[in-house]
Amino acid sequence: AAMAGWGWARAVRGLLLDVSGVLYDSGADGGVPIAGSAEAVRRIKASGLKLQLCTNETQATRENFVRKLRGLGFDISVAEVTAPAPAACRLLKERGLRPHLLVHDDLVPEFAELDKMNPNCVVLGDAAENFTYANLNEAFRLLIGMEKPVLISLGKGRYYKETDGLKLDVGAYMKALEYACDIQAEVVGKPSKRFFESALAELGVPPEQAIMIGDDIVNDVGGAQQCGMRALQVRTGKYRPSDENHPEVKPDAYVNNLAEAVDIILQQL
Amino acid sequence: AAMAGWGWARAVRGLLLDVSGVLYDSGADGGVPIAGSAEAVRRIKASGLKLQLCTNETQATRENFVRKLRGLGFDISVAEVTAPAPAACRLLKERGLRPHLLVHDDLVPEFAELDKMNPNCVVLGDAAENFTYANLNEAFRLLIGMEKPVLISLGKGRYYKETDGLKLDVGAYMKALEYACDIQAEVVGKPSKRFFESALAELGVPPEQAIMIGDDIVNDVGGAQQCGMRALQVRTGKYRPSDENHPEVKPDAYVNNLAEAVDIILQQL
Numbered sequence: 414a415a416m417a418g419w420g421w422a423r424a425v426r427g428l429l430l431d432v433s434g435v436l437y438d439s440g441a442d443g444g445v446p447i448a449g450s451a452e453a454v455r456r457i458k459a460s461g462l463k464l465q466l467c468t469n470e471t472q473a474t475r476e477n478f479v480r481k482l483r484g485l486g487f488d489i490s491v492a493e494v495t496a497p498a499p500a501a502c503r504l505l506k507e508r509g510l511r512p513h514l515l516v517h518d519d520l521v522p523e524f525a526e527l528d529k530m531n532p533n534c535v536v537l538g539d540a541a542e543n544f545t546y547a548n549l550n551e552a553f554r555l556l557i558g559m560e561k562p563v564l565i566s567l568g569k570g571r572y573y574k575e576t577d578g579l580k581l582d583v584g585a586y587m588k589a590l591e592y593a594c595d596i597q598a599e600v601v602g603k604p605s606k607r608f609f610e611s612a613l614a615e616l617g618v619p620p621e622q623a624i625m626i627g628d629d630i631v632n633d634v635g636g637a638q639q640c641g642m643r644a645l646q647v648r649t650g651k652y653r654p655s656d657e658n659h660p661e662v663k664p665d666a667y668v669n670n671l672a673e674a675v676d677i678i679l680q681q682l
Numbered sequence: 683a684a685m686a687g688w689g690w691a692r693a694v695r696g697l698l699l700d701v702s703g704v705l706y707d708s709g710a711d712g713g714v715p716i717a718g719s720a721e722a723v724r725r726i727k728a729s730g731l732k733l734q735l736c737t738n739e740t741q742a743t744r745e746n747f748v749r750k751l752r753g754l755g756f757d758i759s760v761a762e763v764t765a766p767a768p769a770a771c772r773l774l775k776e777r778g779l780r781p782h783l784l785v786h787d788d789l790v791p792e793f794a795e796l797d798k799m800n801p802n803c804v805v806l807g808d809a810a811e812n813f814t815y816a817n818l819n820e821a822f823r824l825l826i827g828m829e830k831p832v833l834i835s836l837g838k839g840r841y842y843k844e845t846d847g848l849k850l851d852v853g854a855y856m857k858a859l860e861y862a863c864d865i866q867a868e869v870v871g872k873p874s875k876r877f878f879e880s881a882l883a884e885l886g887v888p889p890e891q892a893i894m895i896g897d898d899i900v901n902d903v904g905g906a907q908q909c910g911m912r913a914l915q916v917r918t919g920k921y922r923p924s925d926e927n928h929p930e931v932k933p934d935a936y937v938n939n940l941a942e943a944v945d946i947i948l949q950q951l
Contacts, residue, residue, distance in 0.1 A: 546813045546850075553841065553850050571862045572822065581815075581822050581862050588861040589854035593840045 434650015440576030604636025703919015709845030718941030873905025
């Protein structure tokens with residue numbers, strides 16, 4: 414990343430960080446930190462900049478997710494995490510919806526307070542090993558049997574990188590159910606504007622004073638820019654060189670990794 | 683089905699029949715014949731009308747599929763079946779493609795002659811229990827790793843009915859992989875025009891003298907009409923009353939089942 418052209422970063426007061434592919438590479442083994450990222454989080458906090466993690470992670474409750482991140486060396490608290498499941502819970506309560514859950518086992522406790530008898534919607538998360546043929550058919554049958562099918566998807570990512578390779582993300586399964594039922598899902602999570610706005614509210618900084626840093630050209634960078642934020646793409650995680658030719662989304666800058674982003678941003682202050 | 687307005691059927695010389703949902707309802711138990719359909723096939727043959735089954739069935743080789751149909755009481759030979767796998771084989775050979783197969787175990791022998799080392803395309807069929815999280819990730823990784831991903835889908839049906847309920851069809855999984863890789867699959871099977879044309883060639887009748895009879899409003903009825911055929915929708919199989927309000931496709935007539943279709947057609951001759 415050239416240092417020229419970063420003048421706009423002088424106004425920054427807070428950072429939104431994607432997690433998987435920016436702080437660490439996830440995996441069945443718990444994942445591994447990306448070099449320099451734990452130190453970068455400490456430097457952000459020491460600088461006085463505000464920080465909020467803005468993740469589409471739906472394989473664990475926020476509590477367990479934070480426990481894992483702390484185990485990997487990241488100084489993060491639960492209040493510093495904006496995630497789709499709590500946002501979806503609020504939406505379900507507002508609308509009196511009773512979900513059938515097709516999610517990761519470890520996410521189920523986030524929905525503990527909700528009535529799940531006689532479901533009138535399907536909530537789809539990154540169910541990983543729960544994406545079985547039987548479970549997908551079950552979710553499909555519930556939807557197609559509803560007078561007006563309601564599918565709520567926790568994100569719409571296409572794929573992500575784990576330590577043992579790329580994995581299909583929730584968005585691929587969302588598309589399968591959308592097509593089978595001829596419906597449109599409602600997306601809670603990045604790149605939904607409402608989701609970014611709640612992350613900014615928790616960050617306590619207006620969009621023009623915030624920077625999003627992520628590895629997903631569409632869901633992190635494009636979504637944040639749509640909300641009036643600047644956005645950087647890191648060349649870690651699921652980043653691929655072809656992202657730099659994306660037809661619709663152009664980051665405000667590329668950085669090799671979070672550590673480099675923080676270096677450059679702190680030098681502007 | 684009102685008898686009025688069937689005058690066009692006087693010109694008919696051959697029938698294309700969909701199989702699942704028209705001749706029988708498929709299922710893990712082998713399926714059950716739809717009442718009157720075996721007798722209707724006999725009556726078609728006795729009348730001198732030509733007959734060809736035009737199916738997107740990809741859970742078995744044509745030989746085994748015909749064996750099953752004969753076991754259910756249908757007087758059908760292998761030459762009377764047009765199915766996607768043999769059509770896909772021809773296409774793969776023409777283009778020198780080496781497939782990775784994500785298909786039902788019982789379909790694999792159809793591809794026995796093809797080189798499958800170092801695959802340069804993915805062939806997707808109705809893999810049923812083989813639609814596992816691991817297998818979908820494997821197909822995705824192969825595609826995303828190709829310079830120009832080639833995905834060949836044996837049909838693009840949304841769902842079908844088995845004796846134990848509705849099941850997601852290959853089209854749903856095709857959409858998942860299309861979205862994840864940002865590509866368009868090539869569809870071999872209904873509603874592809876090329877596929878209907880090869881079924882008509884095997885029937886030996888031009889489109890204006892052929893009638894397609896199926897339970898799928900888009901893939902059977904719409905696809906056949908696009909090729910210049912008349913097409914009937916049966917109210918069996920996956921038929922749903924809402925099909926009668928389809929925004930784009932209107933069958934030439936509705937019939938309660940194949941037996942009724944054959945009754946009415948034979949009365950016109």
